[in-house]
Amino acid sequence: MSVPVIEMTGITKVFPGVVANDGVHLEVAGGEIHALLGENGAGKSTLMSILFGLYECDSGVIRIRGREEKIRGPNDATALGIGMVHQHFKLVHNFTVTENVVLGLEPRTTVFSRPWGNLDLKTAEERVRGLSETYGLSVDPRARIENITVGMQQRVEILKILYRRADILIFDEPTAVLTPQEIDELLAIFNRLKAEGKTIVFITHKLKEIKAAADRCTVLRRGKYIGTVNVKDTDEQKLAEMMVGRSVNFRIDKKTASPGELVLKIENLTVVGSKGVPAVNGLSLEVRSGEIIGVAGVDGNGQSELVAAISGLLPVKAGRILLKGRDIAHESIRRRNESGVGMVPEDRHRHGLVLDFRIDENMILKSYRRRPYSSQLGFLRFPAISGHAESLIGEFDIRAGNGPATIARGMSGGNQQKAVIAREIDLSPELLVIAQPTRGLDVGAIEYIHRRIVEERDKGRAVLLVSFELDEIMALCDRIAAVSKGRVVGVVPAEAADERRIGAMMAGVGA
Ligand SMILES: Nc1ncnc2c1ncn2[C@@H]1O[C@H](COP(=O)(O)OP(=O)(O)OP(=O)(O)O)[C@@H](O)[C@H]1O
Ligand SMILES: [Mg+2]
Numbered sequence: 001m002s003v004p005v006i007e008m009t010g011i012t013k014v015f016p017g018v019v020a021n022d023g024v025h026l027e028v029a030g031g032e033i034h035a036l037l038g039e040n041g042a043g044k045s046t047l048m049s050i051l052f053g054l055y056e057c058d059s060g061v062i063r064i065r066g067r068e069e070k071i072r073g074p075n076d077a078t079a080l081g082i083g084m085v086h087q088h089f090k091l092v093h094n095f096t097v098t099e100n101v102v103l104g105l106e107p108r109t110t111v112f113s114r115p116w117g118n119l120d121l122k123t124a125e126e127r128v129r130g131l132s133e134t135y136g137l138s139v140d141p142r143a144r145i146e147n148i149t150v151g152m153q154q155r156v157e158i159l160k161i162l163y164r165r166a167d168i169l170i171f172d173e174p175t176a177v178l179t180p181q182e183i184d185e186l187l188a189i190f191n192r193l194k195a196e197g198k199t200i201v202f203i204t205h206k207l208k209e210i211k212a213a214a215d216r217c218t219v220l221r222r223g224k225y226i227g228t229v230n231v232k233d234t235d236e237q238k239l240a241e242m243m244v245g246r247s248v249n250f251r252i253d254k255k256t257a258s259p260g261e262l263v264l265k266i267e268n269l270t271v272v273g274s275k276g277v278p279a280v281n282g283l284s285l286e287v288r289s290g291e292i293i294g295v296a297g298v299d300g301n302g303q304s305e306l307v308a309a310i311s312g313l314l315p316v317k318a319g320r321i322l323l324k325g326r327d328i329a330h331e332s333i334r335r336r337n338e339s340g341v342g343m344v345p346e347d348r349h350r351h352g353l354v355l356d357f358r359i360d361e362n363m364i365l366k367s368y369r370r371r372p373y374s375s376q377l378g379f380l381r382f383p384a385i386s387g388h389a390e391s392l393i394g395e396f397d398i399r400a401g402n403g404p405a406t407i408a409r410g411m412s413g414g415n416q417q418k419a420v421i422a423r424e425i426d427l428s429p430e431l432l433v434i435a436q437p438t439r440g441l442d443v444g445a446i447e448y449i450h451r452r453i454v455e456e457r458d459k460g461r462a463v464l465l466v467s468f469e470l471d472e473i474m475a476l477c478d479r480i481a482a483v484s485k486g487r488v489v490g491v492v493p494a495e496a497a498d499e500r501r502i503g504a505m506m507a508g509v510g511a
Contacts, residue, residue, distance in 0.1 A: 003066040005030040005168060011060035015410065018401030020046040021057065022468040023205035023221040028168075028216075030065075031189055033200045035210040035231070037243055039442040040414025041399040044203045045087075047220070048170050051201075052084040053077040066166075083161025084170040087177070087413065087440075088349070089153050091145045098125045098141040101159050107181045107332050131162050133191050149300075151182035155344055158189070169193060171202040173413070175209055176440045177511065178374035179299045179468050187213040196351050205414075205442050207236040219243050244444040254454045257478040259288035261324070263462035264310075264431050269319035269329075271302070271309045271486075278317065279305040282484035285464075288429065292453065292463040294477030294494075296470060303466045304346055307435045310464075312336050323431060337366050340428030344421055346436050346466075353408045360389035360404035363423050396431065397420040397448065413440040421449055425456060432456055435466045450476055470499060484508040 007024050020043045028034045036044050049055045051062065053071040064080050072078050078083070091100050102124045128141040137155045138494040144213055145153060154174060163171060175183045190200055190213050204210060210231055215232075217240040219226040220244045226242055240248040255264040256412055264287040275277030280302040289294045298305055308314035310321060312333035321329040328336050337343075345351035353362050364373050364385055389404035398418045400406035410417060424432065434453065438446045453476060457463050467473050473480055474497060481491045482505030489505045 002030065004028055004063075005065055006201070007061075007063040007066075008047070009061050009063075011047060011050060011057050011062075013043075013050060013055060013057050015401055017403075017406075018399075019223045021050070023225065024060075024220065024223070025225045026218055027228065028199060028201055030199055031194060031197055033194055033202070033213055035217040036201060036203045036215035037205075037207075037210065037217055037239060037245055038218070038445075039222070040219040040228075040418070040445055041222075042243075042410040042442075043223045044220060045172055045412065048084065048201070048203065049173055049200065051077070052082060052170060057355075060286045060301055072118075074378055078164050078166070080168075081166050082168045082170065083164060083166030085154065085157040085161065085172070085174060087172045087174075089157055091156060093144075095145060096141070097139055097143050097145065097148075097156050098128050100156055100162050101128050101141075103160075103163065127163065129160060131159055134196070135162070135189060137189065146309045149182075150177050151179070151185070153177070154186070155189070168199045169201070171200070171205050173205070173440060175204055175206060175459050178438040180470070181298075183209065193425070205298060205440065205446075207443065208237050210239065211236060221245060238444050243442065248443050249447055250443075252450050254453065255458075257291045257457065257494045259291040259478070260460060261289050263287055263289050263324055264318075264464065265322040265325075266310075267320045267322065269306070269309060269321065270317045270468040271305045271314050272317050273305045275300070275313075279486055280309060281320070283483070283487050285481055285488055285491075287464050289430070289460045289462045290457055291478045292457050292476055293491075294467055294473035295464065295466045295483055296473045296480050296502055297468075297483035299468055301483050301506075303483060304435070305486075306483075307343075307346065307466055310336075310341065310433055311345070311351075326397045337427075340430035342424040342427050342432040344424050344432075344434040344437055346439075348416050348420050353416060355407075355409040357408060358384045358404065359393070359398070359406045359408055359411070359419060362408050362419060363392055363404075363426075365423070366427060378499075385505070392419075392422040392426060396424065396452075397445075414442055414445055417441055418445060418449070421452070425452060428459075429461065431462045431464065433464045433466075436468065437465070438467075438469075438472060442479065472503060474502070482506050 004027045008026040011021050011024040024047055039389055050057045053073045053076050098121060125141045132139045139155050174186060193200060214231045217231050218228045266285045269280050269283045270278050271280035281317050295303055305314055309316050316329040320327045322341055367373060373381060375381055386404040393400060396418050397483055399415050400411055438449055465477060477494050479491055480497050480502060482489045482502055484506060489508060
């Protein structure tokens, strides 16, 4: 075999209380698509951050194209032709695509072939257009970031690194924020990048994507290197086992629902979205206790605004949200929480956690005023607070290096998600609204979270699940409501649902 493009050997990185990488090995051949797989907290992002110079490893050797390198920062990485697309994009929203791409490397106009004052956006725009065409990215160089979809924003991030002439491209969970359609498109882009000789390393939890796009896959578990396999010689079951160290059950075992009283009744709801027009437009929906209703739809059909309106983050323009017969549409958020609405928000960073708080503090964000977390005089009682976090960490298998004292920001993405879900389930709400619950979770964690959601149903909670993953909706829900353009197009029992029928409804064709 020729010299690997990336060779990382014996990489060790310790954070307070946790060995994030423990003698890890990674070898990537030039021009391959290499997947990096591992449970939440296994050390994948850490390893890639070391390669990109964001962290310095405590020990280990990195060779790029056969030469040993010390990568002290992103500038070193860029100089070596390494680019990284982070899970949370770093774009300036009111700038255009081109302005974002050239940020930090602005070309200047020349006079007598010397750089002179002005920013030469025209040349930049031409180059951005050229790159976009070569790789089939279909990005409009003049569009403003705030007006383009998340999928397009990701392509701008790709353009940014191509513009800097990267030929080693690292993606940290690029598909976690994409719709199924956008995922297919991204995997096609990967193949075009590969055809042009680029090397790609991407992190994902979705075994289907690895089967569809990767040549080889390296697996980490709890900071350790487990192995590297040829993707065509393996299958999803084997990959899952390598990753969690036991066999994983992909099917959800649940008995038929026995719905009870009506808990949530939404009548003719209208909610104005960020574009100033109704995103939810006369939507009606019912959820009973003891059942899981899934909202299926293509991203941008009012699902996010529906969830925001129930939680109180967006005002309701018209219609009613009845919780056991009482209209909560205009109540304060605290009042809604106290009347039994639990909420797992779509964006865990913005609405789920206070990132600079400790995990134990995050676990009582909605209950700190109650006993035993507050004393009669209103003082916080720390032993009770940290004991509470301790038990949720155990129950939900949240991996946090410093236990209850861990700062939320330092936890891996999947463990942050588990923390939010743990807090909301622990409140035992009558209505549990869950948006994209398994985004960024590994298969073992998904199995667990799905089981917990079914358990909550069986305890008599009403569950409203919003997910872009049709597989998840079909597996978990008792009834499925397809939404299109802010309205429910039809509701079908899960047994009667098949992917094509739901797909047609999502496209606006009635049941
Ligand atoms: N900046 C940090 N400070 C302290 N601990 C950290 C920091 N970054 C990561 N860790 C810890 O290192 C371990 C590995 O984290 P990492 O983010 O690499 O996991 P991951 O494999 O990317 O997980 P996920 O799939 O959930 O994103 C975790 O236990 C995490 O809590
Ligand atoms: Mg990660």
